[in-house]
Each structure stands twice: as structure tokens, then as C-alpha cells.
Amino acid sequence: MKVTAQPSADTLTLLLDGELDASSAIVLDTELAKPDILNFHKVLIDCAKLSYISSAGLGVFISHLQRFQDANVKLVFFNMQEKVFNVFEILGLDALMTIVPSATEAEAA
Amino acid sequence: MKSVLRIACSRRHLQQVRDFVRNYLSSRQLSEVTVNQVVLAVDEVVANFIIHANGEDENQFLDLELAINEHDLNVEIADHGDTIFLPGAHQSPDLRDYIRQGRKGGMGMTLVNRLMDRVEFFTRGNHTVCHLSKHLA
Numbered sequence: 051m052k053v054t055a056q057p058s059a060d061t062l063t064l065l066l067d068g069e070l071d072a073s074s075a076i077v078l079d080t081e082l083a084k085p086d087i088l089n090f091h092k093v094l095i096d097c098a099k100l101s102y103i104s105s106a107g108l109g110v111f112i113s114h115l116q117r118f119q120d121a122n123v124k125l126v127f128f129n130m131q132e133k134v135f136n137v138f139e140i141l142g143l144d145a146l147m148t149i150v151p152s153a154t155e156a157e158a159a
Numbered sequence: 160m161k162s163v164l165r166i167a168c169s170r171r172h173l174q175q176v177r178d179f180v181r182n183y184l185s186s187r188q189l190s191e192v193t194v195n196q197v198v199l200a201v202d203e204v205v206a207n208f209i210i211h212a213n214g215e216d217e218n219q220f221l222d223l224e225l226a227i228n229e230h231d232l233n234v235e236i237a238d239h240g241d242t243i244f245l246p247g248a249h250q251s252p253d254l255r256d257y258i259r260q261g262r263k264g265g266m267g268m269t270l271v272n273r274l275m276d277r278v279e280f281f282t283r284g285n286h287t288v289c290h291l292s293k294h295l296a
Binding site for chain 2: 071073104105109112115132134136140141142
């Protein structure tokens with residue numbers, strides 16, 4: 051799992067590349083736990099190259115969501131592959147998180 | 160046709176487990192979503208065995224066996240550690256509570272139960288075995 055951060059004005063885009071499981075979730079957790087991330091108004095998660103997510107990966111997002119909401123930082127997922135979106139759907143997380151099809155919609159969200 | 164894999168109890172081997180399941184299913188005409196669902200269910204059970212039943216002790220190992228009978232996939236995951244690992248009754252987690260509490264874990268077995276048609280944990284001697292099955296259309 052590779053995480054690439056692209057800051058731009060008040061938005062931070064994180065590009066996820068690879069498989070997010072119980073072994074690699076620490077990489078993402080470290081990125082989301084950085085205090086500076088709360089200085090952005092929006093954190094966009096580009097999932098185009100995220101080919102797999104397990105409960106450990108979902109748990110990383112869930113564990114930071116309240117902290118983001120308390121700091122008025124909006125977390126938006128986009129470019130999600132169908133098989134990855136299916137995992138969010140099975141747990142009902144698609145109703146609790148903002149997931150949009152494209153970068154354009156993510157920027158407008 | 161059966162296929163077997165033995166791994167040491169380290170989460171570093173989860174990728175190998177997923178590749179093993181994907182490779183086994185690759186000859187079937189299955190959608191990416193269906194393949195991913197089976198891969199995820201196996202990955203979650205194996206991760207639980209590695210982390211919770213064996214404390215990531217690399218001297219311990221797990222045996223996986225995949226078999227397809229007609230359109231039914233059967234998976235056996237056998238632990239060889241001495242800790243009996245029998246997850247409790249499946250309950251639907253309150254995800255809003257999880258978000259409020261900042262919880263990281265507790266969703267894995269919920270996923271497994273929703274992804275597979277049958278999920279069974281039982282003991283064989285001093286060890287724990289998990290059987291998963293799913294009808295593949």
C-alpha cells in the first residue's frame with residue numbers, strides 16, 4: 051500500500067495505491083493521524099488504484115471520522131472501484147461516508 | 160479440485176492468502192465483486208486467527224484448503240495453535256457508535272457472515288477449524 055499526499059490550498063488529496071489490509075493499514079493510519087491534516091477543510095481520498103480493502107482498512111477511516119468531523123474537515127472518497135464500493139455497501143458505510151464517482155464531484159462536495 | 164496452502168502466523172502473509180484464493184477462482188467465470196467477496200471473507204478469518212488466536216507467533220501456522228463441488232465453494236481454515244478461538248454470536252455493529260468511539264476493529268466477522276452462505280467454527284482435538292461456504296452462481 052502506497053499513500054501519496056497532494057496538498058492544494060485548503061484541500062489535501064490522498065492517492066491510495068494497492069491493497070489495504072491488516073498488514074498495510076498502519077501506513078494509512080499514520081497519514082490520517084498527522085495533526086496538520088486538520089488544517090485542511092477537505093481531505094479527498096482518491097481510490098482509483100485502491101484494489102482491495104478489508105475491515106482493518108475500513109477501521110482506519112472509521113477511527114478518524116469523528117476527529118475530522120469535530121474539526122470541520124470533510125472526508126470525501128472518489129474514483130472507487132465497484133468491488134471496493136461493494137465492501138462499504140455490505141456494512142452500510144456508504145450511507146455514513148461521502149462517496150462520489152469523480153474528482154470533480156469530490157471537489158464540489 | 161482441491162488446493163492447499165500453509166502459512167506462518169504473520170500478517171505479512173495475508174497478501175499470499177488473497178493471491179492463493181484469487182488464483183484458485185481465476186478459472187471460474189465469476190465477477191470481480193464475487194471473487195473479492197470470497198477473498199475478503201478468507202482474509203478476515205485468517206487475520207483473526209493470526210492476530211487474536213496466535214498473537215502473531217510466526218512459529219505457529221495455518222492450513223487453508225479450497226474446494227469447489229459443482230457450484231459450491233468450500234473453504235477450510237485450520238489453526239494449529241493451542242488457543243481455542245470461537246468467535247461469539249454474530250451481531251450487527253452500530254457503526255454510528257463505532258464512529259463516535261473512534262473504534263478500529265470489530266467489523267471483520269460481521270463482514271464474513273454477510274459475505275458467505277455458511278460460517279462455522281468448531282474444535283478438532285485441541286485446535287480450531289473454520290468452515291466457510293458460498294454458492295457460486
